[in-house]
Amino acid sequence: MAKRIAVIGAGMGGLCAAILAREAGHDVTIYEHADSVGGTWRANRYPGVACDVPAILYQFSFAPNHNWSHNYARGPEIHAYTKSLVDQFDLGGSLHLNEGVTRATWDPAAKHWTVETEKGALETFDAIVPALGQLSRPTLPDITGVESFKGAKFHAAEWPDGIELTGKRVGVIGSAASAVQFIPEVAKDAAALVVFQRTANWVIPRNDLAVTDETKVLMATNLPVAMRLGAQQRAMIFDNADTFFWQAFQFTPEGRAAFTRTALDHLEEQVPDAELRAKLIPDYPIGCKRILITDDFYPALMRDNVTLETNGIVAVEQTGVRTTDSFHDLDVLIFATGFETTAWNWSMEVVGAEGRTLKETWKDGPEAYLGIMVHGFPNMFMLYGPNTNLGHNSISFMIEAQVGYMLKALAAIETDEAQVAEVTADGQRRFNDRIAQLLSGSVWADPHCKSWYKAANGRVYQNWSGNCAAYAEETAEVDREAVALV
Template identity: 45%
Template sequence: MAHSVVIIGGGFGGIGMAIRLRQAGIEDFVILEKADGLGGTWRDNTYPGAACDVPSHLYSFSFEPKTDWSRRFPAQPEILEYLWHCARKYGVLSHIRFGTEVTEARFEDGFWRVSTGEGELVSRVLISACGQLNRPTLPSIEGRESFDGPSFHSARWDHGVELAGKRVAIIGTGASAIQIVPEIAEKVGHLSLFQRSAPYVIEKPDRPYRGWEKALFAAVPSVQGMSRAKIYALYESRALGFVKYPRLMEVMRRKFIKGLGEQVPDAGLRKALVPDYPMGCKRILISNDYYPALSRSNVELVTDGIARITPGGVTTEDGREHEVDVLIYATGFLSTEFLSPMKVVGRGGRELNDAWKHGAEAHLGITVNGFPNLFLLYGPYTNLGHNSIIYMLESQIRYVMGCLDAMRRAGLESIEVRADVQDAFGKEMQERLHSTVWEAGCDSWYMTSEGKVVNNWPGFTFAYRRATRRPDPRDFQARRATI
């Protein structure tokens, strides 16, 4: 079946792209979603305490403000419902094919041939909205498959497993773990938290919105608009510490140390919770109840390395056996592999995995040389450490719409970013990243196995918006459609 546009993924990027296509009068498109519902990461991550670390007024589409968010930092169910609301309101649902996983996409004769378990589709344009945090990763620990009890990744939470009174182990202390631990600590019999590297966890300025506030937001939209602008400006200012003047992070670090001392009275535990890398090098986390939860008598922070997993628990390198009933992996995602495990074949039979074997590259994080009419949303160099990814997605969607409009007006069959343009952009990104806090001496999910940061944008988000304001025809090589 032929379409003008195929979108892969039904999360924020895919839904936002679809809405803009419809608003531009383009109806001949389809969203291919491998799951049975939309939402992306907000559909997959249903673990206890799942919530966003960006305030709700900013973590939403600019064209569809929500005036009745229940609190300043939205929880997973509310974000997922917001996305469903947007899809319904803007007539996107009828364009989604649920339960349709893409296995291969191949560019031939000016078209993308997209293979799925449900058959093949053909489209002039292919847009990937798969995101960066969609494929859970499990650690390579000896004996992992031998564990006798229930085990699962945090992004595949098994709600059929009862945790009350059980001995539970969580491996990992990232963004998911610091939300899960406080939620389950009170109900489990014993919780062992295995920490390889301590995170920086700062205060979360969260609270429910009062009734009169929500009424005011609804009655006077400009009030919410000002709230959004204020939040944006505050969060954008943090880029100074991340990408411009990393030494500014030391001020935040001193504040972190002070807060840690106030929340964790035990000196030994407090020492184990102080990270051994500069603040901001890894993702900074926010929580008001993580550290108090670690001080509970039934919670143990384990800092010894894991030697192996056994049928009955976890053995650490000191020889100690930690008996466990339920094992939870809060071990993150394959964040630098982007479109994998799909096989994407571009011009001349070139495979994307081969082109990216030393790290993903895309001009502005959107277009890739050798892959005509392929556009990426939330691609390399577009993740943030300080602001809302929705803002970045809207910038990318506008850029893609500009490319599609230019193709239509000029009667083009395909456009492809030039190799020298992509190379120059990648070189600039790497040069700028070298002076950021993300390369200050730590391993993080922003890096490939070779130590190359490929996820993050090393600058202000308004600078990215300016860079993606409209496509520059000089950046592309084009092929005119033949009759």
Template identity: 40%
Template sequence: MAVRVVVVGAGFGGLGVAHALRGAGVQDVTVLERGDDVGGVWRENTYPGAACDVPSPLYSWSWATNPTWGRRYSTQPEILDYIRRTAAADGLRDLVRTGTSVTALEHVDGTWRVTTDRGVLEADVVVPATGQLSNPSIPGIPGADSFAGPAFHSAQWRHDVDLTGKRVAVVGTGASAIQFVPAIVDRVSQMTVFQRSAPYVVPKPDRAYTAAHHRLFERHPGVPAGERRLTYWITERFNGALEGTSPITRPLMATIREAWRLQLRRQVRDPELRRRLVPDYELGCKRLLFSNDWYPALDRDHVDLVTDAVTAVEPEGVRTADGTLHEADVLIWGTGFAATEFLGGIDVRGVDGLPLDEVWADGARAHLGMTVPGFPNLFVVYGPNTNLGGSSIIGMLEAQAGWITEVVRRIDAGAAHQVAVRREAWESYDAEMQRRLGNGIWAGCDSWYRDGGRITTNWPGLVAEYRRRTARVDWSELEEVSPRPTSPRR
């Protein structure tokens, strides 16, 4: 009987796995999506100014190139439209059950029991593809729920709240904030931005594609393909620089740092404000951000950048460590996501009821970022140590989709039933990851890449290396967990 596969999440990762499985002849695939449509983070994050910081020709599926991108760096509505159109054209949309939240995954008698808010399914293989940036994070600041006005996270934007003429408090200066702050700054009467750590913000070489560009792309597909290859080559050089093993690490980082310094000096008039916008950590240790209008937005007369620590939220505003109450009408959290809480919100239990939370008590780890001993036929997409400091994550997701598909094809053919990584391979791989990450640039500061003393989110090498390591399944690293069950399927 054909293998039953349940994919959790209908973003780039989950849909990419479904595409690869269907292409390999695996027909019984169901994609469960908690939202009301496909799209993942690009469906959820609708804040003003939302856009990608990877050029569009590379930030797209290799099997679904798009010559009609409107910009080099596409905006959220256009990316979401691309995902929707591609999913529909490829037949993937028919596999998706929307409005279905998965609450538990339990391995019972050789089968995965998938519990949702709309009932229970059974599957031979489960592929969680919920991503690292799916669950918004709001810090546990005293009084966070006491604010009298509208308060919301950037990933849960309240479009019904009119910001015109309002006093707006923004907590956080990460990748989302540097996009939505410039987009709303001219509508508000006063803005207070609370910065815990200054980011490095470098110029974004963005531009709109004209009708002439689109004619060129349509008539000569090699042009956008060439841009994709060039962007990939450039970002791979940056990935190598972050690992610290590339001979161009120092000159490349020096060039990026100079671009940051010149932009800051050119765009911020006030020397004191410039001083507060200088990061206190090494370039690359935290996520490098791209924007042409972040610094000008902070340099407005009605904008105040506060670097004192936030100690409390009160009905009237935000109080900082110096005792000042910064009054506001609207509070926006730009505090990112619970990136290290992989599969957050899903109770996962493997063989003999083993809780995944227990295995990951001191930090998530998975062989190739996908498989954990004791959890047969559970393969995580965009799992531990697969995030990138540079380049397009879609390259990593497609590599994972190919590896998972090879495993599922073997299961589907009856050559195996339940497979998971051998413990020694899992431990050896994790030791390698932590050793390499400990020698790289991310080890030098506290960031969302870390869970305690471990860097659990990021991949330490090039995308090309990860592709090589996942191009073929090394079956010596996997083991058959138990024989095929004899009980009939329900």
């Protein structure tokens, strides 16, 4: 029997859930707060925005794209890909843009969810799929005087349309994943660019290549062969990431040594200045923080108009930034300071079976079963939930596994002539105890490691405890000892 499913969020996860659930025969409604699908690829518009996972991996297995312009897809292309999925799979009639969900409440008697939207609509559903992402709430640094700055200032994730940086003195606070993408672009236009680096990052080469128009035509005219070769290439890149790259995070001496050497060789090759190189070598093990994959960040730092500032910021003043030993006059200040990741403050309220909100349930830290289900919240299947983030491979693979698990759970409900699937308290506890033990052997648990992957209490709530193959195995079937069907 088909279920009525509310998918909340129309990024990569929400679109995957909607497509596969509809193909399985379910009735799907998609709610999206913004005016377009795409999630992070709609929101992030900074110059140079791109994915740091090869494009052939960062797409869905059921919707391959042979028209990427580079081996690593640019943000606007990925946004276009998400919009193409709406057309390809005829989702338009199920998609509610400019209508996010403000509240979802489980009714224990009726055994359904009531969803309330920003437009005041109330609808009931058998199941909900929150697909709200993890990296969607920008954070600003707690620096004295930030509000006093008189020039233009903005977070990189909220890049203003039409901002003109040509001839301007620009300061960038932060030097991590977003910064290494837009700094090379900003450096081409700015009269002067100061990069304020608090912590150095491990950087490895991207070795990106453009895909020529001739190659695209050749593939299009020989599509069956291109698809077969593409599948083989995808499998090879996946296996390399899942086996070899994973060992930089699994805390194996060989993996750590190999990728540390790769990063140091990349640095030495691109930065001949020994003094500058010394400022760019991290003091923590590789993999602790997100490993950055870029070819042009280091060369940008070598430009005459770019300064790397590693002295601590004392305050932001009306006309610039004061560090411990100097003052930098600036016209524009850009914050590349990341996102709120550990509080898990969703943009909607979720009320479970006992009248308890998800925020209350997670007040001591977010916990889920497989990153998908939460005890006390029946028929809720979240995507990209706690402990499903990756440092080594593609999240699109994880999303497909999560959606596949949801469909298996819904099928089990039908087989058992039940109405509800809910992880038990014991099933959730045993799962989280086990992955906490596995994570204790990862680089993220290193006592010298401080990152957004880890909460203040030392728990790693973000990342999966193994490689993608291990997650596929975990989600291959519904464990009836952990999940109750009633």
